[in-house]
Amino acid sequence: MTALLDGTARTDAADLTLRRGAARVLLDNWVGTGTVPSRTLYPHQWSWDSAFIAIGLRHLSARRAQRELESLFAAQWGDGRVPHIVFNSSVPNDAYFPSPDFWRSSTAGAAAGAPAAHETSGIVQPPVHALAAWLTHEADPGESRRRGFLPRLYPRLVAWHDYLLTARDLGRGGLAAVVHPWEPGMDNSPCWDAPLARVTPAAPDSFRRADLDHGHPADRPTDLDYGRYVRLAVAYRDSGYDDRAARPHFALEDPCVNALLIASETALAKIATQVGEDAASHTKRAARLTEALVTRLWDDEAGMFLARDLTTDTLVREHSVAGLAPLLAPGLPADIVERLTATLTGPRFRADSTDLVPSYDLTGPAFDPTRYWRGPAWFNTAWLLERGLRTHDRRAHADRIRRAILETAGATQFAEYVDPTTGEGRGARAFSWTAALTLDLLTTQEARR
Template sequence: MRSLADRSVRPAPTAAADLTLRRGAARVLLDNWTGASTVPSRTLYPHQWSWDSAFVAVGLRHLSVRRAQRELESLLAGQWADGRIPHIVFNPGVPHDAYFPSPDFWQSSRVGRRAGAPSAPETSGIVQPPVHALAAWLVHRADPAESRRRGFLPRVLPRLTAWHDYLLTHRDLGGAGLAAVVHPWEPGMDNSPCWDKALSRVEPAPPGTFRRADLHHGHPADRPTDLDYGRYVQLAVGYREAGYDDRGARHGFAVEDPCFNALLIVSELALAAMARELGGTGEPHTARAGALTRQLVARLWDDTAGLFRVRDLRTGALVAERAVTGLVPLVVPHLPPDVVRRLHATLDGPHFRAPATRLVPSYDLTGPAFDAQRYWRGPAWFNTAWLIHRGLRTHGLTESAGRLRRGFLTQAGRSDFAEYVDPVAGEGRGTRHFSWTAALTLDLLCADGEEAGP
């Protein structure tokens, strides 16, 4: 196999600046490769994260389709028998004190045995957004001949189907057909103000019972507060003590998240495309995507606000916060036209228009909890920008998509592939040389114009 730096399955960009950016992004992915997968960051996140690896595979396909496939396959090696893909697959070579919560906190191979956790590798017990099938389909399309030669789709399709089956059965906690998340880490937007009210009902773990390794490499002003972190720990402890049994656990936190369910819809459509590629009809997955889309609109769309809301399943109420999770459903292909129009207007309105960066803040710029620096409480993230860019293209909003793409590439280069940026000042925040930022930069530089949908 050619080296990661040599091989490209798309024509290289011709502009000198794009070529420099492409080489920088490729170097980040080379440096963060462990031999089996890619860590999000060598310092702050030293294991394999679930939706990070999906985004990484999307970018890696432009450098090495083989390695992009391996990225997803190594993640799927940690899948549980009940279908869940855990949010962390731990590297046994990394010391336990390098990251918290560590394998000895989650105890997956022992406590999760009844729920189907593997004996190895050790994993966490919670999940992250289901973007994996979309990533797998894009990896296949990058080099279909190589994919067929290695039997990539026949190997991953059953696993990804089981993953979606888990979400649509075990996690339909609201009984309306949408998947619920049971921890703020699961929707991937860990510290969003959307979780504040639900989290306020959770008694935090005492400060002396856990150790925050994230503060060794991240500035406290960028990270969740100790109070919120104590609540995250307490929720994880309660889920662990219930044996990671979704129906048996008493969930102190349970919400239906728009971004999580939108990605499930798009990935169902990707599963349908995979099934057709393998000679099937894909109809069951297309039907599930349609049903999910209808429920997403019926349960989470707020027509007055012009975006999707989070639903708190403990109270049944929609959460009165505007956040980027409510805009990501633009990625869903078959939304009602008026919903698309309103989302587009909201994206370009005072709550989310950040002229300094052209990216999309993670939380309402005018909201009471806005913080331009603190994790998911205002900073603009590159993965959500990529998803919204894809949604804009899906619905033919090419001018807006072009502006967002230019802002993305400018900020990725200026910030040295930062984890996220201050949407007001444009300053890079969090860790640098962040893998999904580099990977999605590659995708925006290299992807062709035919990939707006599965």
């Protein structure tokens, strides 16, 4: 039995019910070579979703988790980027926007090495993949070795990280930059408001939003913001997906993206050891990234990390959950770990008293408990914080977040995200990464007993 938030106990039967529900979501959303985030709003394969899904799927089938990552990396571009969407050719174009005929990856991205055999988007998402690959290997090392999983994936992971730290080092400070609000994964965060205000939106009649067919407008980005997203994507596409051309329009260094790069470089060092490659190079790169992260994005007054707008070369004074994600970095200085923990549990995020940690400052002017990434709590960021806290031996706080994830996932039918003030489920239900990370926490919880 395990303790609940109110001090009572979870029963083994409750855990079993939750486990079966999570497994059913992952089985239902599997489409043969990968997993869709949901059967309604997201009918294709998403990059960081697949990484999180593999982390949970490994507890059901290590081989299927390996295939999840392999199918994603089969669509990797020649320049090393891993696209944020790999499109399913059997899904009609009007089922999701922007669709393959918008991105035109195989033609517009040809100079950057876009694959001819797969239609993808041209932008990327956070690099969770090496961490997911290592955890997947650990779930069944024998099956991993039999299939040559790590030797096949390792060079692709290295190329992915090399891309981020060369072509995407747009600030020349040693960190990876994002060139579109969709890239950090926190699409509609108030952190992007000021940079986006410089972008002229695309005309409303130039695109049709498929997301509103499945989500309430009050939960989704506004038409104005969506018009700006489209304008940025068109400009990037028309440049041939040239990162140098993207920089003047929208370029930021995001703390969560770079924290995940540190965690994945650390995982790559372990993978390198397994495949007979140089582990020290990855350990050194993780250390350099950590130093750059602290130098460029730490804000002592805020007590957390902030995004850096490369157009103005200033920190964005908005406090989002992304600024707490660097807890994932194992080499983070102890005093910064202490400050981050205080911020996480303080009035802005109230990690010890809310059901799940909000995506944006509860006291901030732009806080909205239901609108996409402007306040709602997400299960993947909660999982990252749980892991980060445990990395730095903050066990009591980590246990609190783990229990909140398990309770909320079950109560909301594995919702996409929740209102952090009420715990009400929002967005899609039977959401894959919610189910996957629930399954992961249930299994690792048992291993610690």
